[in-house]
Amino acid sequence: ELVRQGEALKRTEQMVDKMDQDLKTSQKHINSIKSVFGGLVNYFKPKTPESKPEQNGTPEYNANNRLKEAMMSSKEQESKYQESHPNLRRLDNSGFDFSGVDSISAVQRDAYPKNQHLRTYHQKIDSNLDEMSSGLSRLKNLALGLQTEIQEQDDMLDRLTKKVETLDINIANTDRRVRQL
DSSP states (O other): OOHHHHHHHHHHHHHHHHOOOOOOOOHHHHHHHHEEEHHHHHHHSOOOOOOOOOOOOOOOOOOHHHHHHHHHHHHHHHHHHHHHHHHTTTOTTTEEEEEEETTTHHHHHHSSSSSSHHHHHHHHHHHHHHHHHHHHHHHHHHHHHHHHHHHHHHHHHHHHHHHHHHHHHHHHHHHHHHHHH
């Protein structure tokens, strides 16, 4: 949603730049109408080719790389999580998945209690904590990406506000000139 909003802000900023360019052209035409010699000067003045509106320091909008990376890694982790989550996958007949239990090193096995049932539960708790840690890491990355994107869009809004205020003043001045004609 933030990426879509950023693209909309970029289009709005481009439209404001085009309006500013059109306003400059209309002011030139008003000046030529206002003065007898202005029309003659504009007639003999070489025509300037229609130029693309100035970007006024507007960089091309691309969603924040940090946000893109966080979204991609989040989608990857989400699919892995769904495969391993007991409520999101099909359960085997055994009821528990201890496939990761055998891959524990001998040093880690010594850290668990000697009782087989307790050891199994401790190992299961550790694997659940690992999954929680992975999920929290994913959330942190998403939050940092969102924060950066919001800051960039806030800067864009500040730039856009200044442009619109300037454009509003220029439109009022042009309107006043037209009414004087």
